[in-house]
Amino acid sequence: MNILKFITAGSVDDGKSTLIGRLLYDSNAVSHDILETLERQSRNKADGELDLSLLTDGLRAEREQGITIDVAYKYFSTTRRKFIIADAPGHVQYTRNMVTGASNADLAIILVDARQGVVEQTHRHSLVASLMGIPQIVLAVNKLDLLDYSEEHFYKIAAAYQELAEKLKLRNITFIPISALAGDNVVQPSANMPWYLGPTLLEHLETVEIEPEAASDAPRFQVQYVIRPKSNEWHDYRGYAGSLRSGSFRRGDRVLVLPAGIETEIVAIEVNQVQVEEAFAPQPLVLHLAHDIDISRGDTIARFDAQPIVSRDLEATLCWMNERPLRPGDRLLLRQHAATVKAIVKSIEYRIDVHTFEHLSDDKLELNDIGLVRLKTAQPLVFDAYKQNRHSGGFILVNENTYDTVAAGMLEEATELEPG
Amino acid sequence: MSTHFDYLDHLEAQAIHILREVAGQFERPALLFSGGKDSITLVHLALKAFRPGKLPFPLVHIDTGHNFPEVIRYRDELAARFGERLIVRHVEDTIRRQGLKDATGKFPSRNALQTYTLLEVIEEFEFDACIGGARRDEEKARAKERIFSVRDEFGQWDPKRQRPELWDIYNGSIRKGENVRVFPISNWTELDVWSYIQQENIALPEIYFSHRRNCVVTPAGQLLAITEHINLEPEDEIAVRDVRFRTVGDATCTAAVESPATTVDDIIQEILIAKISERGATRLDDRLSEAAMEDRKKNGYF
Structure with a gap:
């Protein structure tokens, strides 16, 4: 059994919370006492119907405003898979939450209201899915019950979305006609749509291929912590603890310690204190190297024949997540897992119109804006283009004063390599 | 050896990664240890993350005084067996020092009072990170909690000011006092x-x-262990039952469930068919109001 992490994205009224509630409810993931609470809360509502959206609308502020204000995580499992849902709100000013949920997702369910079809929010959500590199997309066409389960409407929307997806180079799209409220094709197949022969949403989630943890990719490993017991028993022990983010390492691999560029060899690999010949992503490891080198947290260990980019000049797509806009000349902290470097914004190349995908020139990025920027860092960063490796190509920007996380960044191929 | 990993391998890998981030990012972290299964699991994961080195943080137990003796024994044995540092601070002392009102009533729970002791111990040792065993599936407000959750000087959690948490990059940078x-x-x-x-x-x-x-059988039908800390009344219904605990909290508010399960395998079988979620079955304090957990967290509760 493995885990599928997915995100749900839709506009405020697309019925997203109802869909998640339906998945949890129909797959028996809701326990009795929570159902009782749900029934009690639903009685307080005007129509008295069991309101499945209450299963996800967690915080009191949301219950009062009737909107979802943050990413909530929900868990359920079937005999085939364990599922982690990141419920990202669709409200326009909360795009940052979708980016957050999308950063860890294997699959995105993009929800549209069949009566509205593909709308501006669908463009925004699909753009985010594309930029964040989510491998699988489901376009769930909801509320078909309100259109007499019309096949024609479904295919019209699917065709419109296909066009959008091609612009964004989105791959692996599955179209499913549903009614979250009535339960059609969510968990149970729909008797109302005999024309649809594909899987229900849950069947699709249970069976869709998810790419194994980038096993074929170049091995990437960052030192998180140096283990030095200094005890009598382990007097000379010096192990570099970290997680293998992609690919595999073998004992005896010739490696480079970056950014310093020092060549050495892996003499031992430990997994849970047991020495192994080979280790694979996403295992946490302790590495032992042949030479006594000054290595500290944030350094990358990479195989000699599969080197990452090392540069101080970065080009990255940013999603800006702070009220105070980003401008050229701003200084920030760039955190890429265990590595933290100071960075300065050299230029904003363009802002992306999230609805038309046009590149617009602008001198700032505001909250929820997405754009391409150039950064210069104080020390070289060791990375891959995000399109090649989601682990080593992603970073966050942190405000130097408040320490708030203010942006998500996806690195592009470097334009110039660090001289020397 | 293959590249196929089970879901438990993934969960373990993520937890170890997070624990090593704590060690790498903070000066004075601590692991909050209650003697419950979740914090025991955390210790097990921490040993995997840092052995053969010592754990880069002490275990801290906030002792409500309303304990099950088996848990205290287990706690002390565990610390001794692994040779790790254990810090115990008592709610009793906090009550005395701060002149707080102790919990009263039939089942006097010091659950809420733990917060005061926690904030005291954070101040005493200047802990900048406290590792806890909370899970998002426990409760709706928990479902929105970040993995790295920044608290202000009062330990308060503001759901609207949470930092977005991207990929598995954890931003533990904080200002003084946070x-x-x-x-x-x-x-x-x-x-x-x-x-x-x-x-x-x-x-x-x-x-x-x-x-x-x-x-003692509560009016709602829950079973509470009879200890010196609860105030029995003559009309109380007393029962001798075969029970086990699903969580280990303050003994006055942690209910038992009737169960013949004597092994972990038995328990897993029971859970697979269980119809009542964990907190609902055993925590009296969450039943008080639907926003109960949200309120306690905002006030610095774990």
């Missing part, structure tokens, strides 16, 4: 924890397994 609560097993469910305990053969305090015990 601290971070870290939840490495956020993504685990109750069943995942039990399955992991089974896979790793982790020992637990005896009260997690079926044993015969004198209980």
Whole structure:
């Protein structure tokens, strides 16, 4: 059994919370006492119907405003898979939450209201899915019950979305006609749509291929912590603890310690204190190297024949997540897992119109804006283009004063390599 | 050897990664240890993350005084067995020092009072990160908690000011006086924890397994262990039952469930068919109001 992490994205009224509630409810993931609470809360509502959206609308502020204000995580499992849902709100000013949920997702369910079809929010959500590199997309066409389960409407929307997806180079799209409220094709197949022969949403989630943890990719490993017991028993022990983010390492691999560029060899690999010949992503490891080198947290260990980019000049797509806009000349902290470097914004190349995908020139990025920027860092960063490796190509920007996380960044191929 | 990993391998890898981030990012972290299965699992994961080195943080127990003796025994044995530092601070002392009103009533729970002791211990040792065993599946407000959750000087959590958490990059940078609560097993469910305990053969305090015990039956039908800390009344219904505990909290507000399960395998079977979620079955304090957990967290509760 493995885990599928997915995100749900839709506009405020697309019925997203109802869909998640339906998945949890129909797959028996809701326990009795929570159902009782749900029934009690639903009685307080005007129509008295069991309101499945209450299963996800967690915080009191949301219950009062009737909107979802943050990413909530929900868990359920079937005999085939364990599922982690990141419920990202669709409200326009909360795009940052979708980016957050999308950063860890294997699959995105993009929800549209069949009566509205593909709308501006669908463009925004699909753009985010594309930029964040989510491998699988489901376009769930909801509320078909309100259109007499019309096949024609479904295919019209699917065709419109296909066009959008091609612009964004989105791959692996599955179209499913549903009614979250009535339960059609969510968990149970729909008797109302005999024309649809594909899987229900849950069947699709249970069976869709998810790419194994980038096993074929170049091995990437960052030192998180140096283990030095200094005890009598382990007097000379010096192990570099970290997680293998992609690919595999073998004992005896010739490696480079970056950014310093020092060549050495892996003499031992430990997994849970047991020495192994080979280790694979996403295992946490302790590495032992042949030479006594000054290595500290944030350094990358990479195989000699599969080197990452090392540069101080970065080009990255940013999603800006702070009220105070980003401008050229701003200084920030760039955190890429265990590595933290100071960075300065050299230029904003363009802002992306999230609805038309046009590149617009602008001198700032505001909250929820997405754009391409150039950064210069104080020390070289060791990375891959995000399109090649989601682990080593992603970073966050942190405000130097408040320490708030203010942006998500996806690195592009470097334009110039660090001289020397 | 293959590249195929089970879901428990993924959960374990994520937790170890998070624990090492804590060690790498903070000056004075601590692991909050209650003697419950979740914090025992955390210790097990921490040993995997840092052995053969010492743990880069002490274990801290906030002792409500309303304990099950089996748990205290287990706690002391565990610290001794692994040679790790254990810090115990008592709610009793905080009550005296701060002139707080002790819990009263029939089942006087010091659950809320723990917050005061926690804030005291954070100040005393200047802890900048406290690792806890909370899981997002426990409760709706928990479902929105970050893995690195920044608290202000008063330990308060502001759901609207949470930092976005991207990929598995954890931003633990804080200003003076702030601290971070870290939840490495956020993504685990109750069943995942039990399955992991089974896979790793982790020992637990005896009260997690079926044993015969004198209980008082509450009007709602819940079973509470009879201890010196609850105030029995003549009309109370007393029963001798075979019970086990699903969580280990303050003994006055942690209910037992009737169960013949004597092994981890038995318990997993029971959970698979259980119809009542963990907190609902056992925590009296959450029933008070639907926003109960949200309120306590905003006030600095774990």
